[in-house]
Amino acid sequence: MEAASSLNMEKSMFSFFEVKEAAKMKNNIHLHGDQTLVSKASSQAVNDGDPSLSNEEDDPAEDYKQDGLISSAKADMGQVRQENQKLKHTLTRVLKDYKLSQMHFNDFFQQEVPKSSECLAPDHQEGDGTELISLSLGTLSSHKPKRDGPKKVNCFSKSKEDSDDDQELKLGLGCEFDLTPTRVVINDLKKDETTQIMEPPVNSLKTQRIEDNDLLDQIPLKKARVSVKVICDTQTMNDGCQWRKYGQKIAKGNPCPRAYYRCTMSPSCPVRKHVQRCAEDRSVLITTYEGTHNHPLSVSATAMASTTSAAASMLKSTSSTSQPGLTTTAASSTATTFSSPHGMTYNSRAPQYPFYLPNTTISTYQSHPTITLDLTSSPHFNRSTSSNFGMGAPRFSSSTCLNFSSPSSSTSSSIESNYKNPIAFSYLGRQTLNEAVNPTSLNDSYKNNSSSALQQHSAETIAAATKALTSNPSFRSALAASITSLVRNAGGGARI
DNA sequence: CGTCTTTGACCAGCGC
């Protein structure tokens, strides 16, 4: 009995598929199309009285069974289609909520900016609605009012009245990290210049600005400078700005001439830079920036400017608590946010996250506080090691453009990915998004040569970034709103 | 012809 029933079952199954095959052949219809067509074709095949079928399937009971199977298949397919529709809707909703969350996230920073931007560049606060970017080297106060709440100020986001404007440039907007002791070596601090800054209990911006001015008066330092060391084959690295050479000197202790450039993007732009090759290693180009751009910047220039600006800010914050000649920690009592040369934004206040800014030195040279960002070696590998990987030391050419792009010019997909996934900024954007997020997708040559340390670094970076992001109450509430909305709107059929 | 680079001169700050 059992054998007979299983035989019947097999036969009916065979018949079902045979019917479908016959229908396909006869009507030349592909199955992965609309199942209605298939059903129709199947029914047609059954009803056509195809001799090849009718020979085997002339039993009315079998026909009835086939009809049942077909209709049940149709029902199944309809159900699948319904679920597909629901999933499609869910996906759309998730994307929509994701964008909403992103907007909330951006709004959060934009709300914070007006408070901080005033201390950033008081001379650029006209609020004329132009795409003016305030980048301040050396004039930024390191003193932020102590906050009890979870709010943090990103000093490097561009201030703008209209917060809904998509064209808004955001500076230093990577991931915001609370920073552990930054390993900053105070090399050559003269006198007690950097220890004269006190920590004012400031509540009002007005008071703060006055105190800042007082402090600046007290400090005999000139404009802060930011040096960037990169391996570059050409005369100067392309940082997105237009420069005009106005002088050249042989500096003491270095046979390589130092070239002086000024920014020509605006006639009144006070920004200068000088470029010099490293005496020890001619392949290393040392570019030193000084001043604040007073004009709109291109995306790539903004990237570089924001980085140097952030570094200068870090310089100020570290100098407020550092002691000369000591390897010290970054300002643990201030809440200064800054970007690393790798595009990440760090917050130096709370020490819970294990991040530090590598290859960064602070020094004073002729009363110019100078921070040096050494991009000739990767954060976790020394140069000799990183050279084995072929990516640790960023090499620049004339066409190389630092890839810290802001979201405003998302014409390039890489730029956009870098913005949306700040972790991908690591290694100056030479690491693709996939490589950054998913270490297993590293290209073969790199994969073969790299150690697990780099993957661990990526994993740590991602983990810390995630932690930092998710620990932000505003981000969490936005995320919660999205999820709530998703669950509420999901209805019965959606499965998460 | 306009723009950019080169290069010597000049100036200011700093240390002795």
Next chain:
DNA sequence: GCGCTGGTCAAAGACG
């Protein structure tokens, strides 16, 4: 005060 050094100016030349 003097010398050294870094930084800037400006005339001359190069270049497109």
